[in-house]
Amino acid sequence: MNALEGIRVLDLCIILAGPTCARTLGEYGAEVIKIDVTRRMPTEPRWIDLARGKSSIFVDLKTDEGKSIFFDLVRTSDVIVENFKMGVVERLGIDYESMKKIKPDIVYGTFNAYGREGSLGHVGGFDPQAQSMTGMMVRNSGRDGAVPFEGPFAYNDYATGISAAYGIMLALLERDRTGEGQYVHTALAYTASTLQSPFLVDFAGFERDELEGPYIQGKTALNHLYQASDGWLALVVADHEEWQTLTSLQAFQHLSEEPKFATPEARSLNDLYLNECLIGIFLKATVAEWLAALSVSGISATRCSTLYDFYDDPAILDEGSVVNRPHHWLGDVQHAGLGVKLSRTPQKLGNPAPLVGEHTKKTLSELLGYSEERIEALLQAKIIEESIPPA
Numbered sequence: 001m002n003a004l005e006g007i008r009v010l011d012l013c014i015i016l017a018g019p020t021c022a023r024t025l026g027e028y029g030a031e032v033i034k035i036d037v038t039r040r041m042p043t044e045p046r047w048i049d050l051a052r053g054k055s056s057i058f059v060d061l062k063t064d065e066g067k068s069i070f071f072d073l074v075r076t077s078d079v080i081v082e083n084f085k086m087g088v089v090e091r092l093g094i095d096y097e098s099m100k101k102i103k104p105d106i107v108y109g110t111f112n113a114y115g116r117e118g119s120l121g122h123v124g125g126f127d128p129q130a131q132s133m134t135g136m137m138v139r140n141s142g143r144d145g146a147v148p149f150e151g152p153f154a155y156n157d158y159a160t161g162i163s164a165a166y167g168i169m170l171a172l173l174e175r176d177r178t179g180e181g182q183y184v185h186t187a188l189a190y191t192a193s194t195l196q197s198p199f200l201v202d203f204a205g206f207e208r209d210e211l212e213g214p215y216i217q218g219k220t221a222l223n224h225l226y227q228a229s230d231g232w233l234a235l236v237v238a239d240h241e242e243w244q245t246l247t248s249l250q251a252f253q254h255l256s257e258e259p260k261f262a263t264p265e266a267r268s269l270n271d272l273y274l275n276e277c278l279i280g281i282f283l284k285a286t287v288a289e290w291l292a293a294l295s296v297s298g299i300s301a302t303r304c305s306t307l308y309d310f311y312d313d314p315a316i317l318d319e320g321s322v323v324n325r326p327h328h329w330l331g332d333v334q335h336a337g338l339g340v341k342l343s344r345t346p347q348k349l350g351n352p353a354p355l356v357g358e359h360t361k362k363t364l365s366e367l368l369g370y371s372e373e374r375i376e377a378l379l380q381a382k383i384i385e386e387s388i389p390p391a
Contacts, residue, residue, distance in 0.1 A: 002029020003345040007172065009079040010035055010070075011054060012094075015126065016154055017111045017188065018083035019050035020161025025079070025168065026053035027338055029348045033077075033363060035070065036356045037061055048327075049335055053350030057364070058357030058385040061092055065383045070094060072368050074102050079168055083111040086122045096183045105181040107171040109164055115187045127154035130188035134196065139210075160191040162339075221275035222267070225304065226282035232304035233287050235278075235294070240264050245297050251281055320347065327352040328389050355387035 007030040011022035026032040032054040060066040074080065080099060082089055089095040089110075096108040110116075113125025114133075128150050131137050136155075137148035167184045175181055193200065199210055218224025222237035237246050240263075247256035255261055255277060260270040267274055282290065287303050294301040303309075311322050311334065320337040327333045330352075338347045364370040364384070378384045 001345060002348045003342060004029040004169075004172075007031070007079065008033070008077040009081065010073055010077050012037075012080065012082040012084070013111070014083065016046070016050070016157035017160040017164065018081055018109075020158050021109060021111070021164040021168070022081050023050055023053060024162055024165035026350055027347055028342075029345065030079070031055075033057060033073065033359075034354075035059055035061070035073075048330070048333060048353040051353035052335065053348065054354065055351070055359035055363060056354040056356055057360040058387075059360075060383050061094065063383055065378065065381070067093060069364070069368070069378075069384070071102055073363075074099055074106065076367060077103070077106070078172065079107045079109065081109040081111075081164070081168070085124045086112065086116065100181065103181070105175055105179060107168055107175065107181045107184060109168050109184040111160060111164060111185075112187050114189045116185055125188065127157045127188060130156045130192045134189055134192035135199075136192055136196070139196070139199075155195065156188040156191045159195060160186055160188050163191060163194075218275075220268070221271050221278055224275065224278070226278060228282050228287045228290055229285060231287040233282070233290055234302050234304060236300045238300070242299060243267070246294075246299055249293060249297060251284070251293075323347075323349065325349055325352060355389055357385045357387045358389060360384050360386040 004025060007025070009022055009025050009030050009032045011019065011032050011034045013019050013022060022032050022034070034051060034054045034056045036056050036058045037060065059069050061070060080094075082094075096106075096110070099106050099108060112121070113129055114120035114123060131140075131150055132148070137150055140151060141148045164184065164186045167186060171182050171184050199208075222235070222243070225232055225234050237243055243261075243264075244256070246252050255274075259266070261267050261274060291301055291303065310316055316322055320341065322334060323337045324332050324334050333352060341347070361375055361379075364375050364378075365372070370378075375384070379386065
């Protein structure tokens with residue numbers, strides 16, 4: 001049994017944050033029905049990633065018949081997630097207040113770029129806008145007139161989806177106690193602020209010393225990237241005890257005799273000098289040689305690798321951080337596993353990413369009890385559509 005088994009989710013979302021939320025709920029056992037209203041390429045990597053574990057039905061929600069189908073689905077469901085621009089769900093008549101009348105205990109999750117209450121609530125936006133307006137792009141580039149640049153992937157989209165799944169699970173937990181549903185909202189800008197929370201701390205007399213810029217290689221000399229003779233490694237020496245362990249190794253022994261490094265306070269005052277010393281030391285051996293020496297001593301260090309090196313690591317595959325499963329026309333498909341693993345209720349792989357509308361007839365027939373004649377009439381009227389996977 002999976003943790004969210006018995007929970008049904010209606011996914012109205014597009015782009016990244018909302019689909020990530022629904023996919024996450026599905027990976028923990030929820031049944032996720034993707035309500036598709038637009039055509040998309042079934043081989044697009046983002047669709048293959050975000051649609052896995054979901055079924056897909058195609059319904060035209062701009063028609064009365066389409067909305068009637070959706071309302072029937074709502075009566076059987078526990079969660080709705082949507083990320084339309086503000087006002088769209090109200091125009092369609094599928095907003096939270098309307099859905100609560102149909103299913104009083106529904107949990108309704110919604111996402112946007114800037115929040116619902118402020119002056120930007122009605123404005124659409126994407127991850128680049130969230131990065132831009134919250135200072136992420138300036139922090140990435142450094143100040144002093146440097147050109148801001150966007151992060152290499154959509155931090156806020158994915159993190160917003162995961163945090164929204166957490167919020168929806170909390171709402172479901174609370175529903176078990178009270179029998180009442182609720183409205184769950186998050187935004188990309190909220191997430192961008194949360195991810196930068198250390199930099200938002202402020203109080204009287206506080207002096208900021210913030211990391212920023214494209215060439216940051218560490219917070220301190222002992223929490224830093226170092227170049228070896230054949231590559232790079234990331235080193236963290238967590239405390240004074242680990243410093244003593246590090247300097248017990250032959251290559252670092254001379255540092256223990258330096259008064260400027262005798263105490264944590266002294267090392268902090270002389271951090272740049274310590275960094276210079278360590279740069280010279282690490283260039284004298286290979287990454288593998290350093291990792292062997294440091295791991296035996298219990299010092300945390302890892303090779304700087306590509307994502308594909310990570311994927312090919314047998315230890316990572318054994319942990320389930322990378323999952324392979326067969327797809328019905330693409331063959332074996334590789335994707336990321338779950339970030340949180342539960343001992344008694346493991347990950348639910350579910351079906352691979354479907355075609356848009358692949359499960360339309362099955363869902364209407366088996367879940368809603370529609371007759372073949374009614375389904376055929378809806379198909380002929382183009383209220384619904386179905387796709388058939390290739391043999």
